[in-house]
Amino acid sequence: xxxxxxxxxxxxxxxxxxxxxxxxxxxxxxxxxxxxxxxxxxxxxxxxxxxxxxxxxxxxxxxxxxxxxxxxxxxxxxxxxxxxxxxxxxxxxxxxxxxxxxxxxxxxxxxxxxxxxxxxxxxxxxxxxxxxxxxxxxxxxxxxxxxxxxxxxxxxxxxxxxxxxxxxxxxxxxxxxxxxxxxxxxxxxxxxxxxxxxxxxxxxxxxxxxxxxxxxxxxxxxxxxxxxxxxxxxxxxxxxxxxxxxxxxxxxxxxxxxxxxxxxxxxxxxxxxxxxxxxxxxxxxxxxxxxxxxxxxxxxxxxxxxxxxxxxxxxxxxxxxxxxxxxxxxxxxxxxxxxxxxxxxxxxxxxxxxxxxxxxxxxxxxxxxxxxxxxxxxxxxxxxxxxxxxxxxxxxxxxxxxxxxxxxxxxxxxxxxxxxxxxxxxxxxxxxxxxxxxxxxxxxxxxxxxxxxxxxxxxxxxxxxxxxx
Numbered sequence: 001x002x003x004x005x006x007x008x009x010x011x012x013x014x015x016x017x018x019x020x021x022x023x024x025x026x027x028x029x030x031x032x033x034x035x036x037x038x039x040x041x042x043x044x045x046x047x048x049x050x051x052x053x054x055x056x057x058x059x060x061x062x063x064x065x066x067x068x069x070x071x072x073x074x075x076x077x078x079x080x081x082x083x084x085x086x087x088x089x090x091x092x093x094x095x096x097x098x099x100x101x102x103x104x105x106x107x108x109x110x111x112x113x114x115x116x117x118x119x120x121x122x123x124x125x126x127x128x129x130x131x132x133x134x135x136x137x138x139x140x141x142x143x144x145x146x147x148x149x150x151x152x153x154x155x156x157x158x159x160x161x162x163x164x165x166x167x168x169x170x171x172x173x174x175x176x177x178x179x180x181x182x183x184x185x186x187x188x189x190x191x192x193x194x195x196x197x198x199x200x201x202x203x204x205x206x207x208x209x210x211x212x213x214x215x216x217x218x219x220x221x222x223x224x225x226x227x228x229x230x231x232x233x234x235x236x237x238x239x240x241x242x243x244x245x246x247x248x249x250x251x252x253x254x255x256x257x258x259x260x261x262x263x264x265x266x267x268x269x270x271x272x273x274x275x276x277x278x279x280x281x282x283x284x285x286x287x288x289x290x291x292x293x294x295x296x297x298x299x300x301x302x303x304x305x306x307x308x309x310x311x312x313x314x315x316x317x318x319x320x321x322x323x324x325x326x327x328x329x330x331x332x333x334x335x336x337x338x339x340x341x342x343x344x345x346x347x348x349x350x351x352x353x354x355x356x357x358x359x360x361x362x363x364x365x366x367x368x369x370x371x372x373x374x375x376x377x378x379x380x381x382x383x384x385x386x387x388x389x390x391x392x393x394x395x396x397x398x399x400x401x402x403x404x405x406x407x408x409x410x411x412x413x414x415x416x417x418x419x420x421x422x423x424x425x426x427x428x429x430x431x432x433x434x435x436x437x438x439x440x441x442x443x444x445x446x447x448x449x450x451x452x453x454x455x456x457x458x459x460x461x462x463x464x465x466x467x468x469x
Contacts, residue, residue: 005373005444006310008421009348009466010058010341011296011319012051014038016120018305019318021211022293023048024081025057025274026088028110032057032274033088034293035066036320037078040120042305045075048092050124052114057291057323058344063114064124067105072096078211078270080148082165082187083277086110089187091133091167093144100144102134102169104188110277131188138192140171140180147213148187150275168196168214177209181251193251200255202244208233210300214248215273217328218287225287226328229253230262230271232300239269239300245331257331264405265390265426265435266398267298268321290326291338296423296436309397309440310422319423321436334431337416348466351420354448356461358413360385364454370419373443381426381435383407383415385456388428390435397440405433419445 007013012022017040026033032053039046048067051060067076067090077093079102090105107126115124134143152166165184172178179196213230229244245257262271274291297303297318308317324335345353358366365384372378382389386409391402407429416427419441426435450458 004314005350006422006440007314007316008319008423009351010322010344010418010420011423012036012060013316013319014049015062016040016315017044017317018042019295019316019320020046021078021270021295022272022320023078023092024090025272025291025293026081026083026110026277027057027274027280027291028083028277029280030054030056031112033081033110034060034320035081035090037076039305042311042317045069047076048090050114052111054112056340056344057338058340059347061113062116064117064122066090066124066127067092068121068123070129077144079146080275082148082150082275083110084187088127090127091146091148093146094132095144099136100142101132101136102143102146103129104131104133105129133188134167134169134182134190140178140192142173143169143171143180145170145211149214150187152183166214168212170209170212176207178206179209179212181248195251197252198255199252200246201258202253202255203259204231204233204244205235208235210234211270213271213273215290216287217290217326219328219331221330226256227253228290228328228333230273230292231259232270234300234302237299237302239298241269241271241294243333245328260332261405262333263294263434263436264388265298265403265424266392266400266437267296268294268434268436269298269300270295273326274323288327292324292326292335294321294436296321296438319421322418322420322425324434327431332432335434336427336431337418337425341418342462342464345418345464345466348420350444350466351418352445352448352466353416353418353464354450354461355416356414356450357459358383358415358452358457359459360413360456361454362386364452364456366413366415366450366452366456366458368415368417368448368450370417370424370439370441370445371447371449372441373446375446378441378445379424379437379439381415381417383413383428385413388426388433388435390424390426390437392424392437392439395439398438403435403437405435407433417448419448
């Protein structure tokens with residue numbers, strides 16, 4: 001029972017074992033396919049799991065796994081998913097004792113449902129390995145972490161598209177990673193273009209870089225299309241995930257905005273953007289927004305899964321964030337939950353949400369407290385107009401410093417808070433700042449209350465709760 005209380009209902013978790021990262025996400029209309037890297041046992045070899053959201057990306061059914069180590073592979077790691085004809089293509093990292101290569105697998109059709117076997121190690125036979133996409137070449141070795149983008153727009157006309165593919169990957173030793181660019185006409189044979197270089201101040205350390213991703217968005221302010229480079233840096237045992245804004249031409253990324261945190265909570269890392277089947281998004285709206293997920297574990301590869309409370313209680317570790325709608329406004333990424341979240345909260349057993357529109361003048365605060373089943377404060381979110389704070393130090397399992405984030409001045413102060421099992425996600429000021437942190441609510445989250453100080457005022461607020469709270 002306790003394990004059920006802490007396991008999220010709207011977030012993807014591994015049914016058993018350790019969820020390492022989202023591996024790839026594909027939307028086929030309202031049907032979503034989430035592939036995730038996980039270890040059935042802590043310290044064991046990783047494989048790819050598969051979940052289908054048949055009615056959007058907040059209600060998941062878990063399927064048989066699609067990839068597991070074969071032959072001399074010691075593990076298979078995350079990569080990318082693309083629509084391939086009428087089917088699905090999977091690009092993944094194949095790791096052996098001596099090397100890493102990028103391999104390709106596919107399913108001939110995009111399934112609307114999937115097999116669920118009694119055998120936990122069963123693999124879905126709809127997915128088959130096809131070829132090695134990228135191996136040692138051009139003086140580079142240990143290719144891994146492929147981000148594959150179909151129909152990458154031409155550099156000469158950024159509103160135009162073509163039929164080819166772009167791959168952003170990582171090569172080189174683990175302690176000296178080198179991002180590289182490759183292109184392909186068919187997604188099978190890849191031309192090596194060279195190492196990724198930067199023009200301008202990137203404010204990142206390549207030696208600590210893992211799992212870069214790239215996507216394209218139109219800025220709502222100036223109407224121009226920019227490339228968004230999503231990166232995670234491992235520093236002092238903590239993951240720092242963020243983004244750079246600019247334009248990629250060949251292998252050179254010209255920076256217009258340097259590294260910016262993508263989430264200021266304790267636990268958002270390894271961001272991944274979704275891809276869409278052709279025709280799912282109207283061509284004129286292709287670059288208007290993106291959908292992004294991340295891993296809710298701010299320690300990343302340095303984490304000790306055996307120390308997780310959820311492993312002790314329920315045999316699972318980590319979750320993925322809820323999907324976020326991402327837009328670019330004045331060089332800043334704004335993130336909001338996907339539509340339908342309030343309705344989905346009400347359909348759960350125990351999730352809760354709170355949304356408030358406020359006015360918070362200087363020197364005033366809005367404080368939202370989240371209570372556990374004993375009626376004790378387990379987490380508190382404070383909006384002071386120019387700063388957002390998430391304090392989970394009341395939970396002895398996370399007795400760390402509060403997470404803080406700067407807020408820019410705007411016309412409207414707002415907060416949206418989602419509590420789902422042991423996850424808390426916060427969206428402030430229309431998505432200008434987000435925070436994701438894990439909190440264990442002993443006995444479940446029993447309530448949410450909001451208080452103001454000074455001249456702060458709550459103009460309107462809404463609460464949602466699962467049917468069995």
